[in-house]
Amino acid sequence: MTASAMTFPAPDRRALSDFRALAGRIDGNGPRYTSYPTADRFRNDPDLSLYHDALADCRADAPAPLSLYLHIPFCENICYYCGCNKIITRDHGRSARYVSYLGREMALVADRLGTRREVIQSHWGGGTPTFLDPDEMRRVMALLNEHFALTADGEHAIEIDPRRVDHARMALLAELGFNRVSLGVQDFDAEVQQAIHRIQPFEETRAVVDAARALGFRSVSLDLIYGLPHQTAARFGHTIGQVLALRPDRLSVYSYAHLPHVFKPQRRIDESALPPAGEKLDILVSTIERLTAEGYVYIGMDHFALPDDDLAVAQREGRLQRNFQGYSTHAGYDQVGLGISAIGAIAGRYVQNARTLDAYYGALDQGRLPLARGVAMNADDHLRREIIGDLMCNGILDLPAIEARHGIDFSRAFSAELADLGRLSEDGLVQCEPGRITVTPLGRLLVRRVAMVFDRYLREDAARRADNGAQAANDGAQPIRIVPRYSRVV
Numbered sequence: 468m469t470a471s472a473m474t475f476p477a478p479d480r481r482a483l484s485d486f487r488a489l490a491g492r493i494d495g496n497g498p499r500y501t502s503y504p505t506a507d508r509f510r511n512d513p514d515l516s517l518y519h520d521a522l523a524d525c526r527a528d529a530p531a532p533l534s535l536y537l538h539i540p541f542c543e544n545i546c547y548y549c550g551c552n553k554i555i556t557r558d559h560g561r562s563a564r565y566v567s568y569l570g571r572e573m574a575l576v577a578d579r580l581g582t583r584r585e586v587i588q589s590h591w592g593g594g595t596p597t598f599l600d601p602d603e604m605r606r607v608m609a610l611l612n613e614h615f616a617l618t619a620d621g622e623h624a625i626e627i628d629p630r631r632v633d634h635a636r637m638a639l640l641a642e643l644g645f646n647r648v649s650l651g652v653q654d655f656d657a658e659v660q661q662a663i664h665r666i667q668p669f670e671e672t673r674a675v676v677d678a679a680r681a682l683g684f685r686s687v688s689l690d691l692i693y694g695l696p697h698q699t700a701a702r703f704g705h706t707i708g709q710v711l712a713l714r715p716d717r718l719s720v721y722s723y724a725h726l727p728h729v730f731k732p733q734r735r736i737d738e739s740a741l742p743p744a745g746e747k748l749d750i751l752v753s754t755i756e757r758l759t760a761e762g763y764v765y766i767g768m769d770h771f772a773l774p775d776d777d778l779a780v781a782q783r784e785g786r787l788q789r790n791f792q793g794y795s796t797h798a799g800y801d802q803v804g805l806g807i808s809a810i811g812a813i814a815g816r817y818v819q820n821a822r823t824l825d826a827y828y829g830a831l832d833q834g835r836l837p838l839a840r841g842v843a844m845n846a847d848d849h850l851r852r853e854i855i856g857d858l859m860c861n862g863i864l865d866l867p868a869i870e871a872r873h874g875i876d877f878s879r880a881f882s883a884e885l886a887d888l889g890r891l892s893e894d895g896l897v898q899c900e901p902g903r904i905t906v907t908p909l910g911r912l913l914v915r916r917v918a919m920v921f922d923r924y925l926r927e928d929a930a931r932r933a934d935n936g937a938q939a940a941n942d943g944a945q946p947i948r949i950v951p952r953y954s955r956v957v
Contacts, residue, residue, distance in 0.1 A: 486752065502852075694742060
């Protein structure tokens with residue numbers, strides 16, 4: 468398949484118009500498919516041998532390079548919308564202890580990997596990674612380079628809060644080897660910022676972007692959120708205009724999910740100020756129209772990039788993938804997760820660390836890896852992960868190629884899925900041809916809905932709900948409504 472054949476066409480006005488009509492009927496909460504199986508399918512308290520076996524198999528794959536995610540959970544202030552695993556504190560003494568324990572975890576992982584493995588892609592997330600003071604950041608980077616080998620030509624990114632860095636701190640990040648920065652913005656509107664408890668003037672953000680460019684960072688990414696209180700299409704359009712003045716290399720425009728029963732800080736948000744569903748949809752559609760008209764490539768879901776950015780290039784060349792940071796440029800590398808709640812994807816296993824400091828420290832004090840959840844993929848998981856990845860990243864399923872790699876008859880193995888795709892084809896989301904399934908420009912806007920067709924776990928949930936409903940009807944009782952388990956964050 469050629470690179471050009473794997474490139475998504477840009478959403479046009481007709482696709483956006485059809486999206487408005489369809490979204491309310493067939494869109495809804497669903498997995499983001501940064502993994503498959505999704506994180507809500509991981510088993511709690513798995514045997515530690517799951518992680519040990521994963522690292523042993525990864526060791527056997529040496530010298531293949533790795534991807535690495537490191538979680539710094541601390542923040543000085545609470546943002547009401549946030550659903551990340553974070554610890555709100557102004558006690559910077561807590562981070563010194565955390566750095567020490569990160570070193571212990573790195574040593575345990577590196578020892579089982581056996582050699583000082585190359586890292587071609589790294590990402591520090593949080594929380595706020597720049598909560599660490601300069602000496603702590605140097606210490607963490609020194610520990611990483613002691614146990615791993617971060618390649619000079621790799622992608623090394625860090626999430627930063629523009630309110631907490633200045634030119635000197637940006638210079639330190641460049642000195643430490645970071646070449647990509649991701650800045651949280653959400654919205655520049657003053658009333659919206661007040662409502663979400665995140666005051667961040669435009670000029671403050673522009674100073675950080677200017678510093679990144681002056682210091683030679685390869686890429687600057689901005690994160691926005693739509694669906695926040697007081698937002699309208701017109702007001703968010705003003706924010707988009709300010710963003711375009713900064714011309715970031717990449718943009719992520721996330722949908723706000725109001726789940727106060729899950730994320731307690733969201734209880735401080737005035738629900739009556741949230742935009743209604745129709746207005747929220749207008750915000751999204753107008754944002755896609757504006758960004759693509761200004762030359763940004765719509766990568767998929769919530770990601771945009773300039774045409775010469777590595778993300779857009781990877782999409783054109785068929786190298787795009789999804790991992791726990793969303794769309795990514797490097798496919799096929801095992802990912803090691805470090806720090807509380809960090810997730811690794813290693814040799815066909817997913818492993819997630821303990822979510823609390825006490826559990827994380829307790830495991831490392833006992834000299835063991837801080838595993839809390841995980842799952843080992845089976846052959847069906849591998850097959851479906853590949854299918855879902857192809858749909859979401861490349862927009863094409865090459866059926867003969869999949870059949871050859873996995874030794875299956877696609878039409879026989881996925882007869883139910885093909886029937887469902889036929890219905891999505893009637894709505895214009897996919898084109899089903901002999902030997903190929905293609906996601907349309909409209910389907911790109913609802914690509915999660917297309918991918919969900921191939922999620923065996925969602926199908927099993929639906930079957931159980933149907934069985935429970937039928938049993939309740941037979942018993943003369945009202946059927947119990949079972950809410951499907953969706954991974955809203957990862």
